[in-house]
Amino acid sequence: MSSISVTRIQRELKDIKSECSGQNIKIELYNDEYTNLRGEIVGPPETPYHGGVFKLIIKIPESYPFNPPKVSFETKIWHPNISSVTGAICLDILKDQWAAALTLRTVLLSLQALLSDAEPDDPQDAVVARQFKENKRAFLKTAKFWAQHYAHAPGPVDKDCVEKLKKATEMGFFKDVSLEALSKYSWNLETAIQHLTN
Amino acid sequence: MEPSTDQPGTSHSTTNPISDGSGENNGQFECNICLDTAKDAVISYCGHLFCWPCLHQWLETKPNRQECPVCKAGIGKDKVVPLYGRGSTNNQDPREKLPPRPQAQRPEAENRNPGFPGLNFGDGSFQMSFGIGAFPFGFFGTLFNINDGRPRPPPFGGAQYQDEQMLSRVFLWVAVILMFWLFFL
Numbered sequence: 001m002s003s004i005s006v007t008r009i010q011r012e013l014k015d016i017k018s019e020c021s022g023q024n025i026k027i028e029l030y031n032d033e034y035t036n037l038r039g040e041i042v043g044p045p046e047t048p049y050h051g052g053v054f055k056l057i058i059k060i061p062e063s064y065p066f067n068p069p070k071v072s073f074e075t076k077i078w079h080p081n082i083s084s085v086t087g088a089i090c091l092d093i094l095k096d097q098w099a100a101a102l103t104l105r106t107v108l109l110s111l112q113a114l115l116s117d118a119e120p121d122d123p124q125d126a127v128v129a130r131q132f133k134e135n136k137r138a139f140l141k142t143a144k145f146w147a148q149h150y151a152h153a154p155g156p157v158d159k160d161c162v163e164k165l166k167k168a169t170e171m172g173f174f175k176d177v178s179l180e181a182l183s184k185y186s187w188n189l190e191t192a193i194q195h196l197t198n
Numbered sequence: 199m200e201p202s203t204d205q206p207g208t209s210h211s212t213t214n215p216i217s218d219g220s221g222e223n224n225g226q227f228e229c230n231i232c233l234d235t236a237k238d239a240v241i242s243y244c245g246h247l248f249c250w251p252c253l254h255q256w257l258e259t260k261p262n263r264q265e266c267p268v269c270k271a272g273i274g275k276d277k278v279v280p281l282y283g284r285g286s287t288n289n290q291d292p293r294e295k296l297p298p299r300p301q302a303q304r305p306e307a308e309n310r311n312p313g314f315p316g317l318n319f320g321d322g323s324f325q326m327s328f329g330i331g332a333f334p335f336g337f338f339g340t341l342f343n344i345n346d347g348r349p350r351p352p353p354f355g356g357a358q359y360q361d362e363q364m365l366s367r368v369f370l371w372v373a374v375i376l377m378f379w380l381f382f383l
Binding site for chain 2: 008
């Protein structure tokens with residue numbers, strides 16, 4: 001670990017403590033070596049993610065800040081630019097548009113902005129992106145249900161979703177797998193079950 | 199420079215001092231890359247402050263995309279201005295301090311097969327005799343281990359050394375047998 005990356009992370013963590021109390025983001029060390037961090041962002045208002053707490057895995061490469069940190073979602077999320085399976089993120093500043101003056105704070109703020117403004121034309125999860133474009137209502141319903149189910153977002157839960165998920169789990173399928181299938185087939189119970197049995 | 203620049207968290211730095219390029223005008227002199235007080239400071243034409251070593255490393259990381267890390271304006275070694283504070287004893291241009299980039303080298307073109315005539319003469323008998331004539335010289339070349347940048351021989355007495363000795367003896371015998379075959383058949 002080069003010393004510049006360590007001193008910079010120390011510096012950033014100090015600044016985040018003094019600045020980000022009101023910004024709904026949080027970053028803390030995961031180990032003592034400044035290579036592994038955990039972040040948290042709160043879903044922004046007027047989105048299906050509103051109020052959900054999304055945990056992030058942040059890995060700092062040795063060449064930080066000259067190369068971007070590796071960030072992925074630990075909390076499952078239904079979003080066109082985030083893999084619903086692995087949590088991998090498609091965001092330009094985490095790839096070729098990274099600049100050394102960006103910080104973990106600005107990355108987390110960008111991710112919050114990404115939750116508000118999806119880019120379905122540059123998707124990470126093709127299934128979610130197609131649903132976003134072709135069936136926006138189903139997308140919003142699914143994204144909100146996922147936020148409530150995995151990220152503890154507040155608000156009344158969609159009864160239709162709960163019922164269908166219950167039916168699928170009663171048939172002996174795991175909850176996560178059932179939710180994934182139902183989400184993929186826009187809450188059409190029959191096709192989801194058909195997919196699960198195959 | 200005011201001493202308070204080294205103490206973020208005082209009333210002096212209530213606004214954001216870093217990372218989005220808006221904070222440099224309120225008495226902060228922090229490098230936009232290492233976030234520490236800039237050493238060997240340089241400033242870009244777009245107005246952003248860096249330590250020269252930090253900026254140098256950034257430019258080395260992205261040789262194809264020389265952009266300001268803050269605002270993505272064009273930037274380069276000749277597009278930054280060094281800053282000299284009052285009383286600094288060393289007024290050397292910070293850009294000269296880092297070891298300069300290694301200079302491009304221009305090795306002599308390697309002249310392979312100097313004067314090799316074999317391909318020009320289609321006549322089979324000549325090639326045959328040439329091959330025989332050259333054979334022992336090439337062989338001696340390897341035997342005397344002429345220094346031509348190959349890995350060093352293994353240490354005396356090691357397992358690899360013994361293996362190589364054995365191989366060399368085998369090849370010597372093959373060569374001797376071949377010569378006998380050529381001369382007497």
